Amino acid sequence: MELIFLGTSSAIPTNHRNHSAIALKSFGEIILFDCGEGTQRQMTRARLSPMKISKIFITHFHGDHILGVPGIIQSMAFRGRTEPLNIYGPPGLSEFVKHIKNFGYFALSFDIIENTISDGIVLDEEEYTVMCCKTEHSVTNFAYSINEKRSPKFLKENALKFGVKPGPDFGKLQSGIAVKVGEKIIKPEQVLGENRKGRKIVYSGDTRPCEQMIEFSSDADILIHESTFNDSHMDKSYETGHSTASMAAEIAKKANVNKLVLTHISTRYKDNKTIEKEALEVFENSIVAEDMMILEVKRNEP
Amino acid sequence: MELIFLGTSSAIPTNHRNHSAIALKSFGEIILFDCGEGTQRQMTRARLSPMKISKIFITHFHGDHILGVPGIIQSMAFRGRTEPLNIYGPPGLSEFVKHIKNFGYFALSFDIIENTISDGIVLDEEEYTVMCCKTEHSVTNFAYSINEKRSPKFLKENALKFGVKPGPDFGKLQSGIAVKVGEKIIKPEQVLGENRKGRKIVYSGDTRPCEQMIEFSSDADILIHESTFNDSHMDKSYETGHSTASMAAEIAKKANVNKLVLTHISTRYKDNKTIEKEALEVFENSIVAEDMMILEVKRNEP
Numbered sequence: 122m123e124l125i126f127l128g129t130s131s132a133i134p135t136n137h138r139n140h141s142a143i144a145l146k147s148f149g150e151i152i153l154f155d156c157g158e159g160t161q162r163q164m165t166r167a168r169l170s171p172m173k174i175s176k177i178f179i180t181h182f183h184g185d186h187i188l189g190v191p192g193i194i195q196s197m198a199f200r201g202r203t204e205p206l207n208i209y210g211p212p213g214l215s216e217f218v219k220h221i222k223n224f225g226y227f228a229l230s231f232d233i234i235e236n237t238i239s240d241g242i243v244l245d246e247e248e249y250t251v252m253c254c255k256t257e258h259s260v261t262n263f264a265y266s267i268n269e270k271r272s273p274k275f276l277k278e279n280a281l282k283f284g285v286k287p288g289p290d291f292g293k294l295q296s297g298i299a300v301k302v303g304e305k306i307i308k309p310e311q312v313l314g315e316n317r318k319g320r321k322i323v324y325s326g327d328t329r330p331c332e333q334m335i336e337f338s339s340d341a342d343i344l345i346h347e348s349t350f351n352d353s354h355m356d357k358s359y360e361t362g363h364s365t366a367s368m369a370a371e372i373a374k375k376a377n378v379n380k381l382v383l384t385h386i387s388t389r390y391k392d393n394k395t396i397e398k399e400a401l402e403v404f405e406n407s408i409v410a411e412d413m414m415i416l417e418v419k420r421n422e423p
Numbered sequence: 424m425e426l427i428f429l430g431t432s433s434a435i436p437t438n439h440r441n442h443s444a445i446a447l448k449s450f451g452e453i454i455l456f457d458c459g460e461g462t463q464r465q466m467t468r469a470r471l472s473p474m475k476i477s478k479i480f481i482t483h484f485h486g487d488h489i490l491g492v493p494g495i496i497q498s499m500a501f502r503g504r505t506e507p508l509n510i511y512g513p514p515g516l517s518e519f520v521k522h523i524k525n526f527g528y529f530a531l532s533f534d535i536i537e538n539t540i541s542d543g544i545v546l547d548e549e550e551y552t553v554m555c556c557k558t559e560h561s562v563t564n565f566a567y568s569i570n571e572k573r574s575p576k577f578l579k580e581n582a583l584k585f586g587v588k589p590g591p592d593f594g595k596l597q598s599g600i601a602v603k604v605g606e607k608i609i610k611p612e613q614v615l616g617e618n619r620k621g622r623k624i625v626y627s628g629d630t631r632p633c634e635q636m637i638e639f640s641s642d643a644d645i646l647i648h649e650s651t652f653n654d655s656h657m658d659k660s661y662e663t664g665h666s667t668a669s670m671a672a673e674i675a676k677k678a679n680v681n682k683l684v685l686t687h688i689s690t691r692y693k694d695n696k697t698i699e700k701e702a703l704e705v706f707e708n709s710i711v712a713e714d715m716m717i718l719e720v721k722r723n724e725p
Contacts, residue, residue, distance in 0.1 A: 132498070132501050133463075133498055133501065133502075134463065134464040134467060135467065136467060136468055139464065140494075158460055158461060158463070158464075158490075158491070158493075158494040159460060159461035159464055161435075161436065161460070162436040162441065162460075162461055165436060165437065165438060166438055182527040182528050183527055183528060183529070184493065184494060184497040184526070184527050184529060185497075187526075187527050188460075188490075188493055188494045188497070188526070188527070189460070191460075191486065191490055192442075192460040192486060192490045195486040195487075195490070196434070196435055199434050199435065200435075216525070217526075217527070220522045220525060220526050223518070223522060224486070224489075224490070224519075224522050224526075225484040225485055225486050225489050225490070225519070226484050226485060226562045227485070227486060260528045
């Protein structure tokens, strides 16, 4: 399970930061959270194929979070994609998709499935759920959480002892399918241990600090929270529906998350020093995201 | 007069080439020709402010030539631009602008002036005209020419002899305004020589080679012509309404242009070697554009 930060700027891009976009590589999929202008090229740089995106989750309809969607869709069509693409977003999504479909000449070769979201579970897959929570921004913004389901620990030593070879058979057993080793049948229950807590990742989108984010982020492995400003712009931050580093860190602390990643950094900051320092003073395990940063999401429990 | 190549890829961007966009820095303006996704960031890299764009000329409504327009407009609005922005493009422009205005939430702080073009002169300014010419592509595409008007040569030595100091007074005299040196009045006719031919730049947009481009490009100082393919894809190129390097070079040769610049290069070519070689075999003064390449447009005549 990997998070790839494709864009970490706020409204205006810089030489080092592109507009907002985060890719989650897991569950055999590439899932995008927000998709600012230039995301398809950032994916090329990160060696991720836009063709492999299964779902796009949009936090809100500000240009710096959405203007990469038309290009991704047109490139998918240009390359002949046929699988449907799921897009999730706040009310207004249908209007957004309508404009995308009529933006210049291109032949859409696949279905775009619109999923207009409201607080609660927005997606329930075999291995994970996605939930959302309305936050406080200048326009409607939803934070998302990806919640891996509880799954049994795979007892690799047991599998090896029974003669199962690493490879596809490991995957089958992990998915609950028996495999044959010579004439013997090895059943999943012989190599699966107790259920373990799944991983949880939360992404805020754009928001001023708000109570509901504490509950929504509780015990997350990773909280990706916006930090447009540092603490010298507390008032401006609050007025414009944004957060400072220490505000984001307060949320992380109260929600008891494992790690805080700050993103959506204003162009006014030429380096991360102040933002990082202000977050660290409140919450120890804080980092500032950089474009192309890859974060492996490890399990907290063994 | 400078041309800055902001994007030189075809439909799909690569690590080295962004989508199509060319900036012309001249006449105290920044004029954009096409504006693919990510152009605003390319401008930042080239140290050109998107705020200073006066006009955008669109060749055709394929995503790789237009998807940067919404972002540029939203960034201009974010920064509080008030001057109107002129956009020129083929029929369909009104629809395009309508979608831009409704794409996500933002407050447009200036007027967008739509100029739907057809063959002929599309703009007549004091110092230059812009003309367009319909070419042959899979959708309606117009090539553009920028034609600097004839202007008298400034005889610097005479000005210095009369005691005029280099600086604003030079500019005034060049613009036909008399200046004072001490008690003496220096008139423009004392320091201006004969009229000289203005510079001419032509940009093809996307097109298969066509007769009208020869006439339209005649005697241009610079012809920027698309060369999506090399000669191993002659048939594909023609079928899809594109050109190969040697096809573009034939146009340059027949039109008697001074310099040919090839752009809109397919992702399949990892370097410029074949394209450059095939063009040079037909037309000597050919180069392949690179992102961030700056070309000073010099006068052919002294």
